[in-house]
Amino acid sequence: MRLPEHLRSTSFRLAAVYAVLFVVSVLVIMGTTYVAATAEMQSIIRSSVTQDLDAFRAAFQTGGAVALRNSVQDRSENAADDRFYLLIGPQDAVLSGDLPRAAWIEGWADRKLSGRIVDASPDLKQAAAQNSDHEVRLFSQGEVMGGLKVMAGRNSHILDETQEIMVSALLWGGLATTLLALVGGYLVSIGPTRRVDAIAATTRHIVSGRLDLRLPVSGRRDELDRLAADINEMLARIEGLMENLKQVSTDIAHDLRTPLARLRQGLEAVRVRPSGMAALEAAIDGAVAETDAIIATFNALLRISQIEAGARRERFGPVDLSALAERLVDVYGEVAADEGHRLDAQIRPGIRVEGDADLLTQMIANLLENAINHVPAPGRITLGLGTDEGTPVLDVADDGPGIPEAERKKVFRRLYRLDRSRTTPGSGLGLALVAAIAELHGATVTALDNAPGLRMRVTFAPPIRQAPTRAPGDYETV
Known part of the structure; x- marks a missing residue:
């Protein structure tokens, strides 16, 4: 039979594993307690019986058989309900005590007395009547002194009852712990399972073509x-x-x-x-x-x-962006002059970034060529490089017709060209290549209004090393 979905979830399985570990821990703790409590109670009973036998030996050594008999008699008459004694003479006659002769056994013994032995002693019958199972368990020590047999014992049925209670508590506690852990695991697994179901449902819609959908986020930050x-x-x-x-x-x-x-x-x-x-x-x-x-x-x-695809990322290294920009200004200054433009530079020295020098060269070259090709002559083009709060910023600005605001994001698309630019050379891929190179370097490129003209701004990630020559945050506007 297939288990319900909640019971097959990872959350419930994890909760079940912890439940097993917790139950095992409870059983170990309670089992250790059971063994320790049993040993302690047996030690107390054994010590009490040993004290009685020590007293009997002392009486026998002091006054012989008469003193031993008197000692057993005295303890029998004044003993609590769980204490029992027996003194047997040389002819197996019971001389004193409240136990029948059949109860005698030499040495240490822990046994459940038969009904025949219990019925032979009123004190044993009274002790049995106080027990739930009407039985007597005798923990005793018997010893032969001269020709006499003396024995002291305790009704250890309370130890049996304690052990039964502890075993019962162990079983019921383990069962309750297991049930609570499983129920708790089930309840705990409901929330994650519902969230996984929501994620799975959204994923199915995405697979069917709804790429605009996003997986739900609860805000718990888990x-x-x-x-x-x-x-x-x-x-x-x-x-x-x-x-x-x-x-x-x-x-x-x-x-x-x-x-x-x-x-x-x-x-x-x-x-x-x-x-x-x-x-x-x-x-x-x-x-x-x-x-x-x-x-x-x-x-x-x-x-x-x-x-x-990041195919050039392995070639990244420290790049002196200032020196690179200076070289490009020198190269494209003559190209701009041939087209009737003036190319100015406002470049702060010592600005470095992490990247591919060849790609960064192509990015700046594309921006300069784009301005040279699309700005009517005579035009003024400015290449600026500075920092804004420690972040390198590169600008290529011109005083041409600019780009309408609604078109500024579209110009970075592949093969996209403005209507007025379709008669000029080019394929509409220059700015798309600029955007790809900028993204590879963790930078952003935006088209801004230069009032008049267009300003292409590339904002890089914070540099790996900056050699400031002016006050921090002093950005040169171009």
Whole structure:
């Protein structure tokens, strides 16, 4: 038979294991108590019997048989209900005591007296009547002194009753502990099981295509909440990747359709209207150019995917971002001047980050090229590098037309281009590559209004080492 779901949960199994351990602990403690209490009570009874025999020996040594008889007689008459004595003469005649002759046994003995022996003694019958089972258990010591047999005993039935009570308590306590532990484990497992059921139900919806759903978090900050939070972060990442994949698929189909159509039309025109070798060579050159552009687009897409997969993270190391930015300003200063722009720099020295120098170079180069290509001449472009509360911040600002606020997040998507930019060179992958490199380095890139123009800001994680040359927090605005 299949157990209910709550009884098959990990929480209940764990509670059951602890219940078993707790029950075993209770049994060990109570068992130890049982053994110790039994030994202590037996020691008390044995000591009391030993004292009686010591007194009888002393009487016998002092006054012989007469003194021994008087001592037994005196103790028998003044003894408590649980104390019994017996003195047997040389001819097996009972000389004194309240036990029948059949009760005699030499040495130490712990036995349950038969009904015949109990019925032969009024004192034994009275003691038996006080017991729940109407029996007498005699713990005794018998010794021969001269020709006499003397024995002292105690009714140890109270020890038996105590042992029975302790065994009963042991069994009932263990049973109650087991039941309480199992019931407690069941109740404790209900909450986690319900939470796991909720997580499983949400997961099934996610598998069916609802990537916008997230696992429930109770706010208790326990292991299930931590697991749900980690999975939610993973789901957010997967949702973003899936959206990017859909967007890239659509954009590839849209953006590559035009160059492929131009390629086909050029080749078709040459095939339909052959115009000589010069026209053929021109058509071939155009086809090669279109093909190179398409290949470049796919190479850029592949590079972005590799960067997003973290393939270059093993090449990370300390990078002097200030020196790197200075070199790029030197290189692109002439490029900007050729396009009718002016490239300025406001770079604080000594700023270092952890990363891949080649990728960081490409990121800054893409930002500079993006500004040079899309800002109408003459324009002013500024590369700034400073810190904001100890965090490195890189800005590439221009005074061009800027980007509408509604479009600023979209420009980091692959193959996305503004309408006014579709006539300029490029595939719409430059800023997507910038975003991928920034994410790989734990940085964020945002498009801001430069009033007028556009400011691309890259905010890095705190640096591994900072060589301050100015007051902390003194960030140069560009």
